[in-house]
Structure formats: structure tokens, C-alpha cells
Amino acid sequence: MTFLIAPIGRTCLVSLLALGLFWTVSGRADSLFFQPDTTTAADSVVAFNEIMYHPAADDSALEWVELYNQMSVDIELSNWRIEGGIEFRFPANTILAAGNYLVVAADPAALQTARGVTNVFGPFTRHLSNSGDTLRLRNHNGRLMDELSYGDGEPWPVAADGSGASLAKRDKFSASSPAANWRASARVGGAPGRANFPESESTGPVIDQLLNPDSAALWFVPTDDSLGWSWTLPTFDDISWAPGSASVGFDAAVTSASPPVACAYSFDGNV
Incomplete structure (x- = not known):
């Protein structure tokens, strides 16, 4: 004090x-x-920690927002509210224990069934935008406690936009506004109601080059422009193309992982 x-x-x-x-x-x-005093900047006592704004298959019932109590004491959230892209007001006698998580869902029953999470509040009104939104957390007196405006493109993690991964804070004690403090969750479906990542986990380096000279690929050198853009379609018949080696390729086959893991890839360069 x-x-x-x-x-x-x-x-x-x-x-x-x-x-x-x-x-x-x-x-x-x-x-x-x-x-x-409701005029000053946000106080990170209870803060946004994870956001599922674009679930896989565009299932808006599985949208949710997670809060984390950064304090070493219990915090009463009675009559606190989330506003902006969604609207929700916490009921009386809502207590968030020290160092604990709380989830507010569009459809609490659907989220509990899909993810087995407890301590879920909701439903909230409206929906989180897939292209970006603003979220504000206010206490019972209207004071701004936390705020962020996320996006679906850089500098925000693009893998959280419809891949099944959530938007997860790297460090639960970090500020919510900077995009650099967020990444896509490691697991499909995120980690509602618990730590985003194991404490010992290392996010590792970003791999910006990939070379596998032994990978098989097909290639074709046209003599004119008659091929057009038909070769870019999934239904294009490339059986007449000659086999060869390439540095990186693409295949429509799906390989399942257990448990599901979210991976993001992007390509950039010149030909």
C-alpha cells in the first residue's frame, strides 16, 4: 500500500x-x-492471457477469452466486465484465486465438452472478429484493468487465425498490448484454464531456411505460355512431368499427430 x-x-x-x-x-x-481513479492507464492485476478468436472450422461456439490473476492474493471479480469485441459482466461472488486462470466462453457447455475445461463463465454477447478486435477489462468501478487490440496479420501471430491454435501470451506476467508478447499456442485448441506453455518449454529459433536436396518433386519446363495457370489447381494432372529433386515441396496428404500440435509455415523469396 x-x-x-x-x-x-x-x-x-x-x-x-x-x-x-x-x-x-x-x-x-x-x-x-x-x-x-478511472482516468489513468491499465493496471495489470488481472490480465488477458489467451484468446481463441478464430476456432477451426469457424465454430464460433468455441470462441473464448482467458484471464490470469497476476497477484499473490485472491481477487474478487464481481461486477467486473469485458467489453469491446464481446460483452460480459461477471456475476456476484466471483473470486479468481491467486495465480489462477478463468475462462469466459461464447458457449460454456460446448467448450467444456470439447476441451474438458472447468471454471468457465459465459456466455458472452457478440463474437470475436476473425480479422482483429479490441478487448478491455474493467473493474466494478469502471477502471481500465487491461486492454489489447489483436490482429490476424503481422506483427500478430498469423497461425492463430483459423488453424485451430489460440492466441497465447508467451509470459503470463507480460503486458497484453504488445504483439511481440503473444504467439500461437503449441496445441490445437489452446490451453483454456491452464498455463499456456510448460514452464521449462523453450520456444526455439525461427527457422528461416529449409533445404532437403533429396526430396522428390516433379518439374516441367514449358516452351510457351499455353500452360497458363491450370498447373496451380489441385485437380491438375502432372503425370507427364519429369521427376527430380527440390529443396522444399508441398503435399495435400494430412499426417495426424497425437496430441495435435499447431505448426505455422510461410514462404518468402524471389525466383
Whole structure:
């Protein structure tokens, strides 16, 4: 708990910081009245930690937002609200224990069935936009506690946009606004209600070059432009093309992983 008292003549201005909440007062020294200060920047007491804004197969019933209590004490969320892309107000007697997670879902029953998660609130109204949205968390006095505006393109992780991965904070104690503090979840479906990543996990380097000279590929050198763009279609018959070796290729076959793991790939370069 911190007090800052600034006397101005017979009037005292007092600021109080307690449990991450700022309170201000202006008045005579013999009759001080405290009220919450709702004008300053967000306080990360309870913060956004994971967001499923674009579930696989565009199933909006599986949209959800996760909060994390960054404090070492329990926080009462009664009458707190999430606003912006979605709207939700927490009911009375809502307590988020110290260091714990809480999920707000578009359809709590659907999420519990799909992911087996507990401590789910909802439903919220409206839906999270697949192309980007703003989320704000306000306490019962209207003070802004956390805020972020995510997107579906760089600098935000593009793999969270419809691949089945969630938008997950790298470090649960980091600020929510910077895109660099977020990545796509390691598991399809995310990790609602629990840590985004194991504490010992290393995210590893970003591989920006891939070379496999022994991989098989098909190639064809046309003598004119009669081929057009038909070769880019999945139904194109390439049986007459000659086999060869290539550095990287593409195949429509699907290889299943257990448990499912989300991987993101992108290509960039010149020919």
C-alpha cells in the first residue's frame, strides 16, 4: 500500500495504490474522501492471457477469452466486465484465486465438452472478429484493468487465425498490448484454464531456411505460355512431368499427430 500526499494550501491531494488499484482524493485535510481513479492507464492485476478468436472450422461456439490473476492474493471479480469485441459482466461472488486462470466462453457447455475445461463463465454477447478486435477489462468501478487490440496479420501471430491454435501470451506476467508478447499456442485448441506453455518449454529459433536436396518433386519446363495457370489447381494432372529433386515441396496428404500440435509455415523469396 502506497500513499502520495501533496499539500496545496489547505487542500491535500492524495493518491493511494492498493492491490494494483489507484484511488485519488481532493479536499480539505480534515475531510478527505477517497474515490477510484478511472482516468489513468491499465493496471495489470488481472490480465488477458489467451484468446481463441478464430476456432477451426469457424465454430464460433468455441470462441473464448482467458484471464490470469497476476497477484499473490485472491481477487474478487464481481461486477467486473469485458467489453469491446464481446460483452460480459461477471456475476456476484466471483473470486479468481491467486495465480489462477478463468475462462469466459461464447458457449460454456460446448467448450467444456470439447476441451474438458472447468471454471468457465459465459456466455458472452457478440463474437470475436476473425480479422482483429479490441478487448478491455474493467473493474466494478469502471477502471481500465487491461486492454489489447489483436490482429490476424503481422506483427500478430498469423497461425492463430483459423488453424485451430489460440492466441497465447508467451509470459503470463507480460503486458497484453504488445504483439511481440503473444504467439500461437503449441496445441490445437489452446490451453483454456491452464498455463499456456510448460514452464521449462523453450520456444526455439525461427527457422528461416529449409533445404532437403533429396526430396522428390516433379518439374516441367514449358516452351510457351499455353500452360497458363491450370498447373496451380489441385485437380491438375502432372503425370507427364519429369521427376527430380527440390529443396522444399508441398503435399495435400494430412499426417495426424497425437496430441495435435499447431505448426505455422510461410514462404518468402524471389525466383
